[in-house]
Amino acid sequence: MKIEEIIINKTAEAIQTLYNTPIDSSSVQITKTKKEFEGNLTMVVFPFLKISKKSPDLTAQDIGQYLVQNIPKIDKYNVIKGFLNISVSNSYWISFLNNALTEKEYGTKPVNANTPPVLVEFSSPNTNKPLHLGHIRNNLLGWSVSEILKANGKNVVRVNLVNDRGIHICKSMLAWQKWGNNCTPESESKKGDKLVGEFYVLFDKENKKEIEQLKQSGFNDEEAQKKTSLLQEAQTMLKKWEEGDKDVLSLWERMNSWVYKGFDETYKKMGISFDRIYHESQTYKSGKNIVQKGIENNVITKKEDGSAWIDLTADGLDEKLLLRADGTSVYITQDIGTAVQRFSEYSPEKQIYVVGNEQNYHFQVLALVLSKLGYQWAKDIFHLSYGMVELPEGKMKSREGTVVDADDLMDEMTQSAREISKELGKLDDLSTEEAEKIIQTIAMGALKYFILKVDPKKNMLFDPKESIDFNGNTGPFIQYTYTRIQSVLRKAAETGIQLNENIRENISEIEKEKEIIQLLYEFPDVVMEAGKAYSPALIANYTYELAKTYNQLYHDFPILKEENSDIRNLRIGLSLLSGNVIKKAMELLGINVPEKM
RNA sequence: GGUUCCGUAGCUCAGUUGGAUAGAGCAACAGCCUUCUAAGCUGUGGGUCAUGGGUUCGAGCCCCGUCGGAAUCACCA
Numbered sequence: 281m282k283i284e285e286i287i288i289n290k291t292a293e294a295i296q297t298l299y300n301t302p303i304d305s306s307s308v309q310i311t312k313t314k315k316e317f318e319g320n321l322t323m324v325v326f327p328f329l330k331i332s333k334k335s336p337d338l339t340a341q342d343i344g345q346y347l348v349q350n351i352p353k354i355d356k357y358n359v360i361k362g363f364l365n366i367s368v369s370n371s372y373w374i375s376f377l378n379n380a381l382t383e384k385e386y387g388t389k390p391v392n393a394n395t396p397p398v399l400v401e402f403s404s405p406n407t408n409k410p411l412h413l414g415h416i417r418n419n420l421l422g423w424s425v426s427e428i429l430k431a432n433g434k435n436v437v438r439v440n441l442v443n444d445r446g447i448h449i450c451k452s453m454l455a456w457q458k459w460g461n462n463c464t465p466e467s468e469s470k471k472g473d474k475l476v477g478e479f480y481v482l483f484d485k486e487n488k489k490e491i492e493q494l495k496q497s498g499f500n501d502e503e504a505q506k507k508t509s510l511l512q513e514a515q516t517m518l519k520k521w522e523e524g525d526k527d528v529l530s531l532w533e534r535m536n537s538w539v540y541k542g543f544d545e546t547y548k549k550m551g552i553s554f555d556r557i558y559h560e561s562q563t564y565k566s567g568k569n570i571v572q573k574g575i576e577n578n579v580i581t582k583k584e585d586g587s588a589w590i591d592l593t594a595d596g597l598d599e600k601l602l603l604r605a606d607g608t609s610v611y612i613t614q615d616i617g618t619a620v621q622r623f624s625e626y627s628p629e630k631q632i633y634v635v636g637n638e639q640n641y642h643f644q645v646l647a648l649v650l651s652k653l654g655y656q657w658a659k660d661i662f663h664l665s666y667g668m669v670e671l672p673e674g675k676m677k678s679r680e681g682t683v684v685d686a687d688d689l690m691d692e693m694t695q696s697a698r699e700i701s702k703e704l705g706k707l708d709d710l711s712t713e714e715a716e717k718i719i720q721t722i723a724m725g726a727l728k729y730f731i732l733k734v735d736p737k738k739n740m741l742f743d744p745k746e747s748i749d750f751n752g753n754t755g756p757f758i759q760y761t762y763t764r765i766q767s768v769l770r771k772a773a774e775t776g777i778q779l780n781e782n783i784r785e786n787i788s789e790i791e792k793e794k795e796i797i798q799l800l801y802e803f804p805d806v807v808m809e810a811g812k813a814y815s816p817a818l819i820a821n822y823t824y825e826l827a828k829t830y831n832q833l834y835h836d837f838p839i840l841k842e843e844n845s846d847i848r849n850l851r852i853g854l855s856l857l858s859g860n861v862i863k864k865a866m867e868l869l870g871i872n873v874p875e876k877m
Numbered sequence: 878g879g880u881u882c883c884g885u886a887g888c889u890c891a892g893u894u895g896g897a898u899a900g901a902g903c904a905a906c907a908g909c910c911u912u913c914u915a916a917g918c919u920g921u922g923g924g925u926c927a928u929g930g931g932u933u934c935g936a937g938c939c940c941c942g943u944c945g946g947a948a949u950c951a952c953c954a
Contacts, residue, residue: 306894309896316898324896336934361897362934363896447954448953597880598950601952610953611954637948637949638949639948639954640949641880641881641949641950667948704915706914722916733891734890734891735890738890739882740890746889746902746903751903751917752901752902753889753903757916761916764914764917824901825901831918835918836918838913841913
């Protein structure tokens with residue numbers, strides 16, 4: 281049993297014995313003791329004052345005394361302004377450390393492959409342009425949350441729903457046909473997604489020109505937007521695509537294949553992969569049938585013009601269109617279809633959608649529509665909504681060219697890592713190959729940590745200058761701490777010091793050590809909390825705290841050179857576990873750790 | 878206009894179901910390498926937690942108002 285539980289139970293017992301009143305154990309509040317006070321765990325006794333009919337200090341004294349007398353693992357307590365600070369014995373902490381060191385995967389639960397899976401959808405790019413900074417946050421979150429859920433024993437399936445059809449890709453296709461001169465990624469020596477993206481931008485540019493012309497010949501803005509020959513051509517192309525026109529389909533396949541190749545490269549560099557990839561072109565029709573059934577069951581109404589609507593006003597939302605007048609499906613129709621398809625395919629415990637908070641309304645509607653259509657699992661749909669990434673200049677706008685490209689960003693990070701490493705001379709005695717690998721690891725660590733340390737729900741500012749900082753609360757700082765630990769452990773092995781020796785449990789005067797052990801002790805709870813909250817940020821902040829504290833120990837105390845062998849073993853033991861926990865925690869963030877840097 | 882979210886140090890962010898004197902990093906300044914990697918450690922300054930009320934023994938956190946910002950309310954995705 282964890283010490284907190286013991287304290288809670290014994291406190292309930294104490295209050296029963298001392299004041300003859302039963303209490304619910306949930307009213308006992310235990311928190312970590314603040315650094316400036318002596319002790320490890322703190323109990324707030326205010327809730328018990330009505331029962332004890334004594335001052336906060338006296339009540340705390342009563343309980344503190346009882347606990348010390350009745351729990352051997354507690355050796356003292358102190359009371360400050362109604363806060364009961366409890367000191368847990370050194371032997372408790374060291375015995376915990378000894379145990380944790382024997383656990384193979386300390387802090388995580390094994391995945392049970394026989395349980396219903398949890399689907400995590402993320403990335404879900406459009407195939408008309410390359411990935412940018414916004415996608416990076418999405419991908420990193422999706423990946424990390426998947427890892428965190430796995431660490432909580434969930435049977436996770438990573439899903440990517442590629443939006444490979446629609447007017448946007450037709451725009452790129454059309455522009456390529458008109459002005460592409462049959463160019464290919466090979467002929468231009470460009471990544472396929474970049475090339476296709478350029479044609480998307482080109483379409484927009486030419487289309488704008490046409491809009492201007494139309495406006496000059498007397499049309500208002502709205503009319504001009506709809507009337508351009510380019511847009512009409514694109515729409516014709518989309519229609520042909522839906523009809524299965526051979527030429528359109530073959531161009532579509534060709535250009536999409538360029539994009540996929542480009543995406544694969546980006547994903548690979550990012551260290552991201554999926555268990556299952558859906559393509560919208562294959563799922564978009566299934567939603568229509570479901571809507572049709574909804575019309576038959578009078579959940580959905582068909583208007584005179586043929587469009588289908590669902591009335592959500594009773595739930596505080598608006599009316600929502602589900603099929604256009606011409607019978608084609610809209611975005612949500614497709615989402616209804618894929619949700620149903622995925623449910624029938626996996627019978628998941630939960631479907632998690634990692635999608636930006638700009639779509640909060642959409643997912644509110646989606647869950648509501650599904651439940652109105654009678655799908656009980658609609659309640660198991662969870663929109664993991666994350667905030668926008670903004671730049672110092674403001675919002676990213678693809679048309680104004682203020683988008684931060686994913687590949688460029690990763691390359692810049694790598695370049696900075698290379699320069700800084702060189703400047704510090706850190707990798708001088710390694711081969712170029714080894715050095716490059718470490719540089720990559722550091723660069724990606726910096727980027728990933730920078731983004732994941734922020735609470736997913738919040739909007740965040742991405743300052744490129746700050747993101748390449750490798751000091752302070754950053755990924756490389758944590759990676760560096762890990763390499764320091766590994767260096768110590770290597771040296772220990774070299775000098776023939778046993779690593780896995782059982783540590784003697786009654787050692788005194790080990791304040792800093794205890795602080796680290798207590799942090800290590802908290803790791804499983806942090807993993808659990810992060811899973812509940814879908815928040816990699818909790819893992820990130822915890823890991824930083826651990827690394828920082830370890831660095832203090834490393835700086836202030838000798839480890840291998842400690843003469844007292846009991847203390848030396850203790851420091852080595854907690855170095856070992858700190859290293860393991862840091863590595864595991866970083867893994868949960870999708871970040872690798874180098875052995876040297 | 879309706880709905881939702883946000884506002885904490887100059888900047889970027891933490892702050893557990895309401896608990897002690899609100900914490901980190903960056904930036905600034907001052908120190909620490911003959912000792913296991915200085916991508917490190919230590920110290921100094923920096924706050925009306927947007928604002929006004931309320932609930933409570935106790936509020937950055939809960940409730941109401943005000944101000945400021947964002948998203949969304951498409952026969953776009």
